[in-house]
Amino acid sequence: MNTISKVSGLEKNEIKRAYTLDLPAGSGPFPCLVLAPGLRYGMQRELFLTISTELTRAGIAVARFDWDFFEKNPKEGQPSADLSAESRQLREVVRQLRLDDNIHFQQIALAGKSFGSVVAWRVLCEDAKFKAGIFLTPLFDEKKDGPEASYVAARYYPYASSLRLPLMMITGDQDAHCSTRSLYRFAFENTSAIRIAVVSGDHGFSQTADAKVSENSHPLVAAHILDFLRHTAFA
Numbered sequence: 001m002n003t004i005s006k007v008s009g010l011e012k013n014e015i016k017r018a019y020t021l022d023l024p025a026g027s028g029p030f031p032c033l034v035l036a037p038g039l040r041y042g043m044q045r046e047l048f049l050t051i052s053t054e055l056t057r058a059g060i061a062v063a064r065f066d067w068d069f070f071e072k073n074p075k076e077g078q079p080s081a082d083l084s085a086e087s088r089q090l091r092e093v094v095r096q097l098r099l100d101d102n103i104h105f106q107q108i109a110l111a112g113k114s115f116g117s118v119v120a121w122r123v124l125c126e127d128a129k130f131k132a133g134i135f136l137t138p139l140f141d142e143k144k145d146g147p148e149a150s151y152v153a154a155r156y157y158p159y160a161s162s163l164r165l166p167l168m169m170i171t172g173d174q175d176a177h178c179s180t181r182s183l184y185r186f187a188f189e190n191t192s193a194i195r196i197a198v199v200s201g202d203h204g205f206s207q208t209a210d211a212k213v214s215e216n217s218h219p220l221v222a223a224h225i226l227d228f229l230r231h232t233a234f235a
Contacts, residue, residue, distance in 0.1 A: 019065035019093050022052045023102055031107035031234040032061040032097055033134070033225070036090055036116030042066050042074065047113070047136075047205060047218045054222035060229060061103060065093055079115070086119045087126075094123070107131055109233045111225070114139060114177070114203065118156045125159055132166040132233035134225055137175055137203050140182040149179070153186045160190040166232035167194045170221055172201035195232075197224045 020043060024030055033055060037043050043064035052062040067086055069077035079086050098105040111134035112120030124133045139156050141149035160167075169186070171178040180198050187194045199205060205217040 019063055021100070021102070022056050022062040022064070024056045024059045024061060028061070028102040029104040030059060030061040030102060032063060032103045033109050033111055033229065034063045034094060034097065036110070036112035036120045037066060037070070038113045039079070039115035040070070040074065041113055042070060047221065050218040051222045051225060054219070054226055058226055058230070060234065063093060063097055083119055083122065087122050090119055090123050107234055109134065109229060111136065113137060121157050125163065130165060132168070132229065134168045134170070134228065136170050136221065137172065137205070138169055138178050140178045140186060141176065149176070151182055151185065153182065157186070160186070166228070168197070168225070168228045169194060170197045170199065170224055172203065172205050172217070173198050174202045177203050195228055
């Protein structure tokens with residue numbers, strides 16, 4: 001795997017927006033998966049590195065980045081109220097990838113984890129050029145008052161029935177923010193073909209009670225993603 005650091009643009013305040021591009025061995029152009037990170041889940045976390053390693057071995061490039069607010073303050077940084085800044089940042093990364101000679105500009109899929117899945121969904125709905133959308137631990141359930149969680153998928157992931165591209169969603173069987181029931185409900189209520197996968201683990205695909213499950217869940221998620229891309233977007 002060949003990892004290249006890129007500068008995706010220059011804002012008026014002269015803050016550089018960088019992203020990391022992991023390339024397979026050999027010469028391109030390569031199909032590419034863009035990974036939008038979580039709220040406090042940066043691009044160097046084990047899950048993203050595992051996904052990148054498995055996909056690049058299979059000939060698929062992976063673009064990773066951190067949100068601007070996370071880079072400024074990883075512990076307390078907050079996104080823009082309407083997510084416009086984050087949507088703009090993600091679109092800029094994609095724009096640069098489509099101009100990159102290493103990347104097949106017509107073979108780019110978009111993925112997001114947790115908070116990143118919400119931003120990725122917005123960008124996906126605005127741009128018909130993506131080959132597929134992958135959403136890891138989407139935010140379908142939200143607790144406010146009391147022990148019961150409310151189903152809020154329509155708030156963060158609207159217009160699902162109108163999307164006409166392959167979609168995949170992956171959650172952990174102990175995920176407090178996306179129960180298996182909510183995942184199946186979302187798939188049932190929307191007419192688009194959505195491939196779903198449930199693996200052992202919590203919102204980070206880990207199980208604190210059993211370290212072995214934590215070690216195995218990330219490769220399993222990566223395997224699901226690779227199989228999906230091979231048979232849909234990049235078939």
